[in-house]
Amino acid sequence: MTASKPPRSLKKKTRLGENVIQAFFFFCGFVSIFTTLGIVLALGSQALRFFGEPDINPIELITSIKWSPNIGEIGIWPLVTSTLMTTLLALLVAIPLGLAAAIYLSEYATPKVRNTLKPILEILAGVPTVVYGYFALTFMTPFLRSIFGTDIVKIYNMASAGLVCGIMIIPLICSMSEDALRAVPRSLREGSFGLGATKLETSLKVVLPAALSGVIAAIVVGTSRAVGETMIMATAAGAGPNFTFNPFESAETMAGHIVRISGGDIDYNSIDYTSIFIVGLTLFLMTLGLNFLSRYFVNKYREVYE
Amino acid sequence: MKNNIASRNRTAKIGQSVMFGSTLFALVALVALLLNVVNRSFGNVIVRREMEASAFSPTPLDQLSRDDLAALVKRIADSDDYEGLTRGAYRRMDLEKPFAERSKDDIIGIINERLIKEEVVTSFTMWQTVFDQAGMNAELAKLNKSLKVGSPEGRIEFRSWINSRFFTQTMGSVAENSGIRVAILGSLAVIALTMLLALPIGIGAAIYLEEYAVKSRLNDLIQTNITNLAGVPSIIYGMLGLFVFVRALESFTSGAMFGITDSNGRTVLSAGLTMSLLVLPIIIINAQEAIRAVPNSLRQASYGIGATKWETIRDHIMPAALPGIMTGTILAMSRAMGETAPMVVIGASTFIVSDPTGPFSKFTTLPIQIYTWTAQPDEQFRNIAAAAILVLLVTLLSLNMIAILLRNRFSK
Amino acid sequence: MQPQKQNSKPKEQKMLAEKASIFYGSFRAVADVTLPVYERQITAIIGPSGCGKSTLLRAFNRMNDLVQGARVDGKVLLDGEDIYGAEVDAVAVRRRVGMVFQRPNPFPKSIYDNVAYGVRLGNSRISKPELDSIVEQSLRGAALWDEVKDKLKSSGTALSGGQQQRLCIARAIAVQPDVLLMDEPCSALDPIATIKIEELMQTLKERYTIMIVTHNMQQASRASDYTVMMMMRADRAGEMIEFDETKRIFTNPRDKRTEDYVSGRFG
Numbered sequence: 001m002t003a004s005k006p007p008r009s010l011k012k013k014t015r016l017g018e019n020v021i022q023a024f025f026f027f028c029g030f031v032s033i034f035t036t037l038g039i040v041l042a043l044g045s046q047a048l049r050f051f052g053e054p055d056i057n058p059i060e061l062i063t064s065i066k067w068s069p070n071i072g073e074i075g076i077w078p079l080v081t082s083t084l085m086t087t088l089l090a091l092l093v094a095i096p097l098g099l100a101a102a103i104y105l106s107e108y109a110t111p112k113v114r115n116t117l118k119p120i121l122e123i124l125a126g127v128p129t130v131v132y133g134y135f136a137l138t139f140m141t142p143f144l145r146s147i148f149g150t151d152i153v154k155i156y157n158m159a160s161a162g163l164v165c166g167i168m169i170i171p172l173i174c175s176m177s178e179d180a181l182r183a184v185p186r187s188l189r190e191g192s193f194g195l196g197a198t199k200l201e202t203s204l205k206v207v208l209p210a211a212l213s214g215v216i217a218a219i220v221v222g223t224s225r226a227v228g229e230t231m232i233m234a235t236a237a238g239a240g241p242n243f244t245f246n247p248f249e250s251a252e253t254m255a256g257h258i259v260r261i262s263g264g265d266i267d268y269n270s271i272d273y274t275s276i277f278i279v280g281l282t283l284f285l286m287t288l289g290l291n292f293l294s295r296y297f298v299n300k301y302r303e304v305y306e
Numbered sequence: 307m308k309n310n311i312a313s314r315n316r317t318a319k320i321g322q323s324v325m326f327g328s329t330l331f332a333l334v335a336l337v338a339l340l341l342n343v344v345n346r347s348f349g350n351v352i353v354r355r356e357m358e359a360s361a362f363s364p365t366p367l368d369q370l371s372r373d374d375l376a377a378l379v380k381r382i383a384d385s386d387d388y389e390g391l392t393r394g395a396y397r398r399m400d401l402e403k404p405f406a407e408r409s410k411d412d413i414i415g416i417i418n419e420r421l422i423k424e425e426v427v428t429s430f431t432m433w434q435t436v437f438d439q440a441g442m443n444a445e446l447a448k449l450n451k452s453l454k455v456g457s458p459e460g461r462i463e464f465r466s467w468i469n470s471r472f473f474t475q476t477m478g479s480v481a482e483n484s485g486i487r488v489a490i491l492g493s494l495a496v497i498a499l500t501m502l503l504a505l506p507i508g509i510g511a512a513i514y515l516e517e518y519a520v521k522s523r524l525n526d527l528i529q530t531n532i533t534n535l536a537g538v539p540s541i542i543y544g545m546l547g548l549f550v551f552v553r554a555l556e557s558f559t560s561g562a563m564f565g566i567t568d569s570n571g572r573t574v575l576s577a578g579l580t581m582s583l584l585v586l587p588i589i590i591i592n593a594q595e596a597i598r599a600v601p602n603s604l605r606q607a608s609y610g611i612g613a614t615k616w617e618t619i620r621d622h623i624m625p626a627a628l629p630g631i632m633t634g635t636i637l638a639m640s641r642a643m644g645e646t647a648p649m650v651v652i653g654a655s656t657f658i659v660s661d662p663t664g665p666f667s668k669f670t671t672l673p674i675q676i677y678t679w680t681a682q683p684d685e686q687f688r689n690i691a692a693a694a695i696l697v698l699l700v701t702l703l704s705l706n707m708i709a710i711l712l713r714n715r716f717s718k
Numbered sequence: 719m720q721p722q723k724q725n726s727k728p729k730e731q732k733m734l735a736e737k738a739s740i741f742y743g744s745f746r747a748v749a750d751v752t753l754p755v756y757e758r759q760i761t762a763i764i765g766p767s768g769c770g771k772s773t774l775l776r777a778f779n780r781m782n783d784l785v786q787g788a789r790v791d792g793k794v795l796l797d798g799e800d801i802y803g804a805e806v807d808a809v810a811v812r813r814r815v816g817m818v819f820q821r822p823n824p825f826p827k828s829i830y831d832n833v834a835y836g837v838r839l840g841n842s843r844i845s846k847p848e849l850d851s852i853v854e855q856s857l858r859g860a861a862l863w864d865e866v867k868d869k870l871k872s873s874g875t876a877l878s879g880g881q882q883q884r885l886c887i888a889r890a891i892a893v894q895p896d897v898l899l900m901d902e903p904c905s906a907l908d909p910i911a912t913i914k915i916e917e918l919m920q921t922l923k924e925r926y927t928i929m930i931v932t933h934n935m936q937q938a939s940r941a942s943d944y945t946v947m948m949m950m951r952a953d954r955a956g957e958m959i960e961f962d963e964t965k966r967i968f969t970n971p972r973d974k975r976t977e978d979y980v981s982g983r984f985g
Contacts, residue, residue: 010799010814012805018614021616022616029519029528030528032531035535038546039543039545042550096328120333130646130680131343131644131676133677138346138688139339200317200318204321228539235680255647280542280545287539603823604825604826607889610816611889611893614809617839
C-alpha cells in the first residue's frame with residue numbers, strides 16, 4: 001500500500017455494459033405486458049371478426065340457448081351453464097374438504113403430522129390435469145354409474161368431471177385458507193379458550209370468522225381454476241354443447257369446447273375458428289374478474305393482520 | 307351444566323375427527339389415483355397369434371442379436387414356407403430400407419406383423435388378474451367358442467404395458483405397437499426450448515422488479531400484471547400461441563423464413579414460445595421471492611466497497627438467490643411437462659411417427675399422447691395411456707422431490 | 719459552528735458538509751448540517767436514537783442513494799469537489815469513501831476473496847502476486863493477518879464476530895480509500911473485540927480519515943478527536959447542535975443538551 005494514493009477522479013464513467021444490462025432487464029419486465037396485450041389482441045380481434053360475419057346477430061350470444069356457429073346459432077349459454085355446473089360440483093367437493101383440511105392443519109395438527117400431510121397435498125397439486133381427466137373417465141364415471149345406474153349416468157357426464165375437478169382444487173383451497181388461518185393472531189385464540197370454549201368452538205366461531213376474507217379469496221381462486229379447467233372437462237364431461245342442468249348428462253364446457261374445436265384440422269377462415277375466440281374471451285373475462293375479486297379479499301385480510 | 311360440557315366435548319371430538327378425515331381424503335384420493343393407473347398398466351390379456359415364435363426360432367426373439375434376426379428373416383423368406391413373408395415381400399422391404407440398416411426393434415416389428423400377427427383381444431386389470439381367475443377363464447372360453455374352426459385360439463398371458471418396446475416404439479394403429487418415443491422426445495424438445503427462453507427472461511424480470519424498479523405507476527402495473535397472468539387459464543395461452551406464433555408469425559415459426567418449406571406453424575418452436583409465456587409468471591414470482599430473501603446487508607457491503615449495481619447482482623445477489631430460483635425453475639419445468647390444453651390448441655400432432663429433429667419439426671408431447679389415447683374407445687389404448695401416465699408421474703415426482711430437497715437444504 | 723480556537727496545528731479539511739439536508743421523500747431526516755471532517759482524524763457522531771446519525775454518515779459516501787426517494791440538498795465536498803455534483807459518479811465516490819457497517823457483513827466467500835473482491839473490481843487484470851500482497855497488507859492493516867494467514871481459503875462467515883468486523887475493515891481498506899465511515903462498528907461485538915477495533919482505529923487514522931457513529935459515550939471520548947452532537951428537532955428532523963474537539967465536548971460543552979447527554983442524563 002503506497003503512502004501517496006493516486007488522485008482518483010469522481011467523474012461519471014460511461015458504463016455501457018451496465019446500461020445494456022439494465023435495458024435488457026427492463027425489457028424482461030416488459031415481456032409480461034406484451035403477453036397481456038397479446039392475449040387481449042388475439043381474443044379481441046378474432047371476436048370482432050366473428051361478430052363481423054354476415055349471418056351473426058351479436059345479441060343472440062346471450063339470448064339464444066343453442067351453440068352451433070356454423071349454422072348461425074351462437075347462443076353461448078349451453079357452454080356457460082355446463083361450465084358453471086361443473087364448477088359448482090367441484091366447489092361442493094373442494095370447499096368442505098379443503099377448508100376442513102385447512103382448519104385441521106392450522107389448528108389441530110402437530111408439526112410432525114403437518115409435515116407428513118402437507119407434501120401429500122403438494123403432490124396432489126402437482127398432478128397434471130390430463131391425469132385427473134383419465135381418473136375421471138376410468139374411475140369416477142364407472143363409480144357413479146355403478147351407484148346411480150348406467151341408464152341415468154351417461155358415459156360422459158358433468159358430475160364425474162366436476163367431482164374430480166373438485167379433488168384437483170382441494171390443495172389450492174386448503175393451502176390458501178391455511179395461510180389465512182395461521183395469520184390470525186394467537187391472542188384471539190387464547191381469548192376464546194380463556195372463556196372456556198372448546199377447540200372446535202374456537203376454530204369455527206373465532207378463528208374462521210377472523211380469517212374469513214382470506215378463506216373467501218381461496219374459494220374465489222379455486223372457482224377461477226375450476227372455470228378455466230380444460231383437460232378434465234375435455235376428457236370426461238362430453239363433446240357437444242348441451243343446455244342442461246342434469247349433472248349426469250353430457251355437456252361440453254367452454255374450455256372443453258375450445259380444445260375439441262382447435263384439436264381438429266381447423267380452417268383459419270372458418271367461423272368455427274373465430275367462434276372459439278369469442279368463447280375464449282368470455283372465459284378470460286370470467287377468470288380475470290374472479291382473480292381481481294380474490295385479490296381484493298386477500299388485501300383485505302393482509303390489511304388487518306400484517 | 308355438566309351435561310352441557312360433556313356434549314360440547316363430544317361435539318368437539320366429532321368435529322376433530324371430521325376434519326382429520328377431510329385431510330386424509332387427500333391421501334385417499336392420491337392413492338386411488340395411483341392405484342387406478344397401476345391397475346391398468348399391468349394385467350393379464352387374452353392374445354391370439356397366427357403362430358408362435360418358437361415355430362421358427364428356438365430362442366426367444368428379443369434374446370437374438372440384430373444380425374441374427376436379420377439372418378432369420380432372410381432364411382424364412384428364402385424357404386418361402388410362410389405366406390406372410392415371401393421372397394418377393396422380403397425384396398420389396400429390403401429395397402425400401404435394407405435389412406442391414408434396420409434396427410432390432412424394427413425387425414421384430416416386421417416378424418410380429420407378418421408372421422406372428424399377435425392380436426390382444428381383451429385386457430384385464432391388475433385387480434381382475436389377481437382376484438377373478440374364473441371371470442377371465444369364462445371370457446376366454448366365450449371367445450374361443452365364437453371363433454371359426456381353424457383360426458388360432460386365444461390364450462391368457464400376463465402383460466406389463468410398460469416395457470422396453472413401449473419406450474422405443476413410435477405410434478401405431480393398435481395399442482400393442484404404440485410407444486412413447488416420439489412423445490418423450492417431443493416433450494424434451496419443447497421443455498428445453500421453453501426453459502431456454504423463459505429462464506433468462508423470467509430471472510431478468512425478477513431482477514428488474516426487485517433491484518432496479520423504483521415505485522412508479524408503470525412498475526406497479528408490471529407487478530400486478532404478472533400476478534394476473536399467473537391466474538390466466540392455460541388454454542388462453544394456447545389461443546395466444548395459436549393466434550400469434552402459429553398464425554401471425556408463421557413464416558418464422560414454420561421455418562419458411564429459413565428456407566424450410568414442408569412445414570406449417572405448428573412446430574416445436576411455437577410450442578416452446580407459447581409454453582415459455584405460460585411458465586414466465588411462475589419463474590418470475592419464485593425468483594422475486596428468492597431475491598427478496600437475500601439480506602440487505604449483503605447489498606450494502608457490496609455497494610459500500612464501490613461495486614456497481616450489476617456487479618452487486620452478479621457477484622452477490624444471484625449466488626445467494628440461486629437455490630430459490632432453482633426451486634422455482636423446477637416447478638415451472640414440471641408445470642410445462644404436464645401442460646396439455648395449450649399444446650392441443652396450438653396444434654400438436656396426435657399421430658406422428660417421426661422424431662422431432664429441430665425447432666421447425668412437427669411434434670407431440672407425452673400429455674398429448676395420454677389425452678389422445680384416453681379418448682380412444684379401445685380398452686387397450688386405456689392401458690397404454692395408463693402406462694404413459696405412470697412414466698409422466700414418476701418423472702414429475704422425481705422433479706418435485708429434487709425441488710423439495712433443494713428447498714430443505716438451503717432454507718435455514 | 720466552527721470549532722473554537724485549536725491548540726494544535728491546523729488540520730486540513732478532507733470532507734465538508736455544507737448546509738446538507740437529507741430527505742426521504744418529503745420527510746426531512748437531517749437538516750442543514752455544516753460539518754468539516756479533518757484529514758487523518760477521527761470524527762465521532764453521537765446523539766440519541768433516531769436523531770439521524772447514520773443517515774448523516776451515509777450522506778458522505780452516497781449510500782443513501784440506494785434508498786428510494788432519498789435526496790440530499792446542499793453540498794458534501796470531498797477534496798473540494800461536491801460528491802453530489804451532476805458529473806459525479808456514486809460508485810467512484812464509494813471507492814474513495816469506504817464503509818464499515820453496524821453488523822459485520824462479510825461476503826459468503828473465502829477470507830481471501832472477501833478482501834480481494836473490491837480490488838479485482840477496480841483492476842480485473844491484476845497479477846496474482848500483486849493481489850496476494852494487497853490482501854496480506856490489508857489484513858495486516860486490519861490486525862487480522864496473524865489470526866487468519868493459515869486459513870485464507872476458509873469462509874469469512876466462519877470467523878468470530880470481532881474477526882468478521884476486522885475482515886470488513888480489511889475489505890474496505892484494500893481498495894485504498896481516503897475516508898472510512900464506520901456505522902456503530904462495535905455495537906454487535908463483545909468488549910474485548912470492541913477494544914481491538916478501537917486500537918485498530920488509532921493505527922488506521924495514520925492513513926485514513928475516519929468518521930464513526932457511536933452510541934457509546936466512552937468510545938467517543940476515548941477514540942475520537944472531534945465529536946458531533948446531534949439531536950432531533952420538534953419536526954423530527956435531526957440537526958447538529960454542537961461540533962468541537964472531543965475533549966471539549968466531554969468536559970466543557972457549550973450546549974446544555976450536550977452536557978445532559980454526555981453525562982448520561984438522557985438518551
